[in-house]
Amino acid sequence: MTIDTPRPLVECRALAKHFGEGETRVDALRAVDLELWPGEVVGLLGPSGSGKTTLLNLIGCIVEPSAGTLCLDGETVWEGKWLRPDLRRLRLEKIGFIFQFHNLLPFLDVSENVALVLDMAGVARADTFARAHELLDYLEVGHRKTAKPSSLSGGEAQRVAIARALANRPRIILADEPTAALDGERAGIVMNLLRKVAVEHSATVVVVTHDEKIWNRFDRIFHLRDGRIASIGTL
Amino acid sequence: MNLALRDIRHHLGRFLMTAVGLGLLLGVVLSMIGIYRGLVADALGLVRAPGAEIWVVETGTRGPFAEGSRIPGDTRESIARLAGVTETGSMTFQSLEATHRDRKLRLQVVGYEPGRLGGPPAIAEGRGLARSRFEIVADVKTGLVVGERIGLGGDVFTVAGTTRDAVSSGGDPVVWMALRDSQVLQFRLSPAPARREAARGPVVSGAPDTINAVVARVAADASIEAVVEAAKRWKHLAAMTEDEQEAILTRSVVEKARQQIGLFTTVLLTVSTVIIALIIYTMTMDKIREIATLKLIGAPDGRIVGLIVQQALALGLIGFSVGASLIASVKDFFPRRVVMLPEDAASLGLVVIVVCLVASGLGVRLALRVDPATALGG
Ligand SMILES: Nc1ncnc2c1ncn2[C@@H]1O[C@H](COP(=O)(O)OP(=O)(O)OP(=O)(O)O)[C@@H](O)[C@H]1O
Ligand SMILES: [Mg+2]
Numbered sequence: 001m002t003i004d005t006p007r008p009l010v011e012c013r014a015l016a017k018h019f020g021e022g023e024t025r026v027d028a029l030r031a032v033d034l035e036l037w038p039g040e041v042v043g044l045l046g047p048s049g050s051g052k053t054t055l056l057n058l059i060g061c062i063v064e065p066s067a068g069t070l071c072l073d074g075e076t077v078w079e080g081k082w083l084r085p086d087l088r089r090l091r092l093e094k095i096g097f098i099f100q101f102h103n104l105l106p107f108l109d110v111s112e113n114v115a116l117v118l119d120m121a122g123v124a125r126a127d128t129f130a131r132a133h134e135l136l137d138y139l140e141v142g143h144r145k146t147a148k149p150s151s152l153s154g155g156e157a158q159r160v161a162i163a164r165a166l167a168n169r170p171r172i173i174l175a176d177e178p179t180a181a182l183d184g185e186r187a188g189i190v191m192n193l194l195r196k197v198a199v200e201h202s203a204t205v206v207v208v209t210h211d212e213k214i215w216n217r218f219d220r221i222f223h224l225r226d227g228r229i230a231s232i233g234t235l
Numbered sequence: 236m237n238l239a240l241r242d243i244r245h246h247l248g249r250f251l252m253t254a255v256g257l258g259l260l261l262g263v264v265l266s267m268i269g270i271y272r273g274l275v276a277d278a279l280g281l282v283r284a285p286g287a288e289i290w291v292v293e294t295g296t297r298g299p300f301a302e303g304s305r306i307p308g309d310t311r312e313s314i315a316r317l318a319g320v321t322e323t324g325s326m327t328f329q330s331l332e333a334t335h336r337d338r339k340l341r342l343q344v345v346g347y348e349p350g351r352l353g354g355p356p357a358i359a360e361g362r363g364l365a366r367s368r369f370e371i372v373a374d375v376k377t378g379l380v381v382g383e384r385i386g387l388g389g390d391v392f393t394v395a396g397t398t399r400d401a402v403s404s405g406g407d408p409v410v411w412m413a414l415r416d417s418q419v420l421q422f423r424l425s426p427a428p429a430r431r432e433a434a435r436g437p438v439v440s441g442a443p444d445t446i447n448a449v450v451a452r453v454a455a456d457a458s459i460e461a462v463v464e465a466a467k468r469w470k471h472l473a474a475m476t477e478d479e480q481e482a483i484l485t486r487s488v489v490e491k492a493r494q495q496i497g498l499f500t501t502v503l504l505t506v507s508t509v510i511i512a513l514i515i516y517t518m519t520m521d522k523i524r525e526i527a528t529l530k531l532i533g534a535p536d537g538r539i540v541g542l543i544v545q546q547a548l549a550l551g552l553i554g555f556s557v558g559a560s561l562i563a564s565v566k567d568f569f570p571r572r573v574v575m576l577p578e579d580a581a582s583l584g585l586v587v588i589v590v591c592l593v594a595s596g597l598g599v600r601l602a603l604r605v606d607p608a609t610a611l612g613g
Contacts, residue, residue, distance in 0.1 A: 053611070062531060062608055092533025103528045103610050107245035112236060117532050119236045128236075148245075164532070 007074050009172055009204040010036040010059055015068035016227075017054050028054040030227040031068065038171070038202035041195055041217065043209055046224030052208040053100060055224065056174045059206065060097050061087045072172060092121055096165035098175035100208075102157045104149035104164070110136065111145045114163045121168050135163040138193060140186065154181035162190060166197055173197065173205040184213050191217045238529075238538065239545035242522070253514055254550055258557025260510065261587065264503045265562045266569075268579050271496040273572035278404035278489050281343065282480055285324060285353045287450030288459050289314075290480045291466050294473045299328045299447035300404065300480075301487040306472065308418075308444030311351075317465050319457025324352030325446040327417040330407055331424055335385050340377060342410045343403035344387075346417025352450045355411050361396030367413050369393065374401040376408035388420040404484065406571045418442045504586065512594035515547045519598035526602050527610030536603060543598045544591075551591035555584055 012034040018027045029051045036042060044052050057063040058070065061077060070078040073094060077084055084090055091097070104113050114132035119125070136142045139159040141152075149157055158181045165173060173194065179187035191214050194205045207218070215221065221233045243250045282300065290299075291306070291314055298304025308325060315323040327346035332339055347353030349364040355372050361381035364370050371392045373379040383394045392412065401409040412420075422442035453462050459476055466474035475483075519526070526539055559580055566573040 057608065057611065062611070088530060088533045088535060090533075091531070097531060099531070099611065101611070103531065105525055105528060107238075107242040107525070108236075112241065116236055116238075116534075120532075120534055120538065125236075 008035040009038050009073055011071040013069040015058060015065055015070055017058055017063065017066050027227050032229055036204040036206065038204060039198050040219040041198050041205040043207050043215065043218035043221040044224060045221055050224040051227040052224055053176055056176055056206065056208060060095050060174050061090060092117065092168065094170055094172055096168065096170035096173045098162050098165045098178045100176035102161040104157060104160055106149050109146050109148055110160050113160060114167050117164055117167050131167060135166060139163055139189065155186060158182060169201055171201060171203045173203055175207045177208055179209065179211050179214055187211065187213055238542045239549065243546060243549060254553040255557050257511065257550060257554030258561065260507050261555050261558030262561045264500060264507065265558055265583055266573060267496055267500045267503065269562060269566060269573035269575045271493060272574035272576055272579065274492050275489050276574050277402045277406060277572050278484050279481055280401060281403055281409065282484055284356050284401065285450045287352060288453055288477050289451040289462055289474060291449040291472055291474045294471050296473065297483050301483050304447050305445050308446050310472065311449045314449050314451050314466060317462055319453045319462050320451050321454050322352050322452040324348060324450045325414055326353045326450055327414065327421060327447045329421050330403065333385060333387050341407040342377065343407045344417055344420060345409055345411050346414040347411065348414045352452065355398045355401065357398060358396040359399045363396055364411065364413055365395065368416055370395045372396045372398060372411040374398045374408035376402060377410065388423045400572060418444065508590045508594060511551065511590055512597050514550065515595045515598040516601065518546060519543055519601050523605055524610050526605050527607050530607035531610050539602050540599050543602055544595045547591040547595035548588065551587045555587045
């Protein structure tokens with residue numbers, strides 16, 4: 001019997017990102033070092049403009065870093081350039097992204113929005129909807145299954161977006177303000193689900209938040225300031 | 236999960252409006268082709284009506300449709316005596332204007348001898364010519380009905396029967412009458428000097444026995460070419476096969492129209508291509524954010540290209556069906572014949588598919604360049 005040496009799911013070394021050049025250059029992120037482990041739920045806090053979303057986008061391989069190294073699940077993904085040609089496949093399989101603005105597809109109904117990622121991952125049709133409904137029910141939006149996103153409330157849309165992000169059982173879950181539009185009780189449900197996913201799938205959950213209600217839910221809290229990790233706190 | 240279909244359903248009204256608009260455009264293209272086909276069918280209809288294999292006309296002419304041709308009335312008997320000839324008929328062709336029910340009516344008058352070659356190919360209503368004089372068979376396009384009477388060149392004719400789709404290459408409906416009647420009509424209506432000139436020839440009861448062409452059929456085992464050669468030996472006669480006659484007509488009468496309509500159809504197709512491309516491009520522009528989101532959640536390019544191309548094809552095919560059914564339902568209201576051949580519709584359908592594929596290239600290019608991060612803004 002071999003014992004897996006534990007290794008971080010997400011590893012950033014001197015990861016940096018700047019937008020623009022010369023006078024318009026904005027250093028959104030300066031040399032961030034970060035290791036995130038399976039099973040943990042971490043919070044990313046910081047004032048507006050401190051680079052929280054940028055860090056999430058770098059980890060999610062949505063925005064290309066400017067310098068440093070990014071490793072996901074033991075694989076070096078960016079070092080001077082993208083080392084994987086199929087970033088979208090990587091996102092589909094390993095990363096669940098809960099966007100700040102939900103980004104539901106307006107022409108699909110609620111269950112289709114969730115089922116689509118399963119469909120793209122090659123899951124059989126019957127299973128895609130079963131899994132979608134299960135998640136939606138758990139998040140208490142099951143009664144809106146056939147609604148179009150445009151008719152959802154902010155909180156409902158957010159929970160559908162969460163269901164979509166979790167549908168493929170990704171091991172890296174990146175959530176940008178997932179509870180901003182939710183009341184305390186539903187925010188609790190969401191955090192419980194994220195915790196459950198982290199434990200059951202040995203996943204890492206990164207949550208960007210201003211929401212004080214959930215600060216006690218994190219294993220670790222990273223404070224970002226001016227593109228740097230200013231402090232790491234635990235509860 | 237078909238994204239194209241779902242997006243179409245989401246904007247169903249707008250999509251259908253666009254498709255119907257495109258359908259009108261494609262309908263115009265299709266009717267252009269139909270008008271051309273109708274023109275050819277009309278032009279050849281008159282040549283094909285007698286069911287002749289050989290046309291004998293005046294030497295030096297390409298008559299009787301492209302040029303005037305006058306030959307003596309007894310030519311038919313000479314031709315009938317040639318070896319291999321089984322059937323013959325004397326024919327006259329003239330166009331005239333008559334007044335009927337206070338309406339000017341342009342007619343193509345065809346004279347033939349009832350019982351011989353040259354009569355109407357099919358009677359729609361009533362019967363063919365029976366009496367030797369003062370009866371006509373008229374195409375329904377004349378507006379005449381069986382039993383009606385009409386004055387032509389001073390004589391009154393009774394409509395014995397009607398035909399369908401018999402018009403001249405100019406679109407004038409055809410009226411068949413007995414050869415003798417048509418000769419009198421030709422004589423009375425020809426300009427005075429020509430009349431004096433003609434009156435010096437053999438004259439039967441006022442009008443000269445002149446005809447415009449002799450049509451003939453030959454036995455199955457006889458050679459058409461041999462009969463044509465034999466007929467040409469008469470110095471005052473020229474002879475040609477049915478194919479040659481049709482070729483003359485197509486070249487002289489239809490060629491210009493064919494070029495005109497062909498060019499116009501090309502212009503229309505080009506315009507349609509540009510419009511389809513623009514529609515698909517704007518449809519893609521409207522979906523930039525959704526496409527970026529699809530990329531964010533990991534959709535492969537094939538999925539995104541499929542979305543655009545399938546919508547383009549749906550647009551084209553719905554548009555084409557709308558256009559085709561539109562033209563099919565209104566084609567009979569055109570003043571001239573519009574012929575919709577299944578193969579023409581099929582080739583236009585193919586062209587539309589190709590055009591849609593080409594036109595969606597622009598949209599696909601745009602979609603593939605979309606940066607997934609564009610979906611992140613609020
Ligand atoms: N695409 C971009 N082009 C230029 N500058 C950018 C871009 N994206 C982010 N920035 C800048 O980078 C900095 C960090 O932005 P980021 O969105 O990461 O902040 P944030 O911490 O998520 O803020 P908020 O709490 O308001 O969401 C900001 O100064 C922002 O203006
Ligand atoms: Mg942000």
